[in-house]
Amino acid sequence: MNRVQLVSLGLITAGCVWRALWIVACVPDRTDTADQVRKVVTTSIQQDLRVAGWSESQIDAAELSLLVRAAKSPASSDVNPDLSNWNRTSVQRFDPEAEVWIVPGKDGQPGWAGWDDDQNGTVDDRSELGAAWSDDHCVTPLSPDFPAIPRERSRIINRGTFVASDWKTVATANSTDSQSSNLRWRFVYTNSSIERDQAAAE
Numbered sequence: 001m002n003r004v005q006l007v008s009l010g011l012i013t014a015g016c017v018w019r020a021l022w023i024v025a026c027v028p029d030r031t032d033t034a035d036q037v038r039k040v041v042t043t044s045i046q047q048d049l050r051v052a053g054w055s056e057s058q059i060d061a062a063e064l065s066l067l068v069r070a071a072k073s074p075a076s077s078d079v080n081p082d083l084s085n086w087n088r089t090s091v092q093r094f095d096p097e098a099e100v101w102i103v104p105g106k107d108g109q110p111g112w113a114g115w116d117d118d119q120n121g122t123v124d125d126r127s128e129l130g131a132a133w134s135d136d137h138c139v140t141p142l143s144p145d146f147p148a149i150p151r152e153r154s155r156i157i158n159r160g161t162f163v164a165s166d167w168k169t170v171a172t173a174n175s176t177d178s179q180s181s182n183l184r185w186r187f188v189y190t191n192s193s194i195e196r197d198q199a200a201a202e
């Protein structure tokens, strides 16, 4: 057995030991539950689209994204086929022209406040936006901070993101826009029972 084979065998053995320790430590495997949630929610959305008049081909072609929120990881018992515990709290559509801004953060200045992050001779100019480890961050139209962006100290870093929409817009899109099946939709769901349990425990 040559050196490469020995290293490969060592890596495989280490991987098996790591996986065995993972299982022995009883780390919960939530992947299956997440798959159940995705299947239940997606099936419900597709059924609603059929009721709204979408064809099967339109449903198949549509990009349906999910964002599922809960105070803690759901257990299998939280996944009800009738979706009774899951509330659709937001409907969003992808807007290729929507602005994504980078803003100066809590310190109010591009990059680190008081530092010439990009060494161009000017402290806190806009070219410092996004400096490494600074508090600068991105803001999209879905953020409550969007209307109050300090535009003189911020800039548009990208275009194309999800914006607020509603179910009526989704449901009627098929009859008014032949390209609707190419639109991207995102649905946000919240598990009411988990949120309630968490609130009661706090």
Ligand SMILES: [Ca+2]
Binding pocket: 104, 105, 106, 107, 108, 109, 110, 111, 112, 113, 134, 135, 136
């Ligand atoms: Ca900053």
Ligand SMILES: [Ca+2]
Binding pocket: 115, 116, 117, 118, 119, 120, 121, 122, 123, 124, 125, 127, 128
């Ligand atoms: Ca600078």
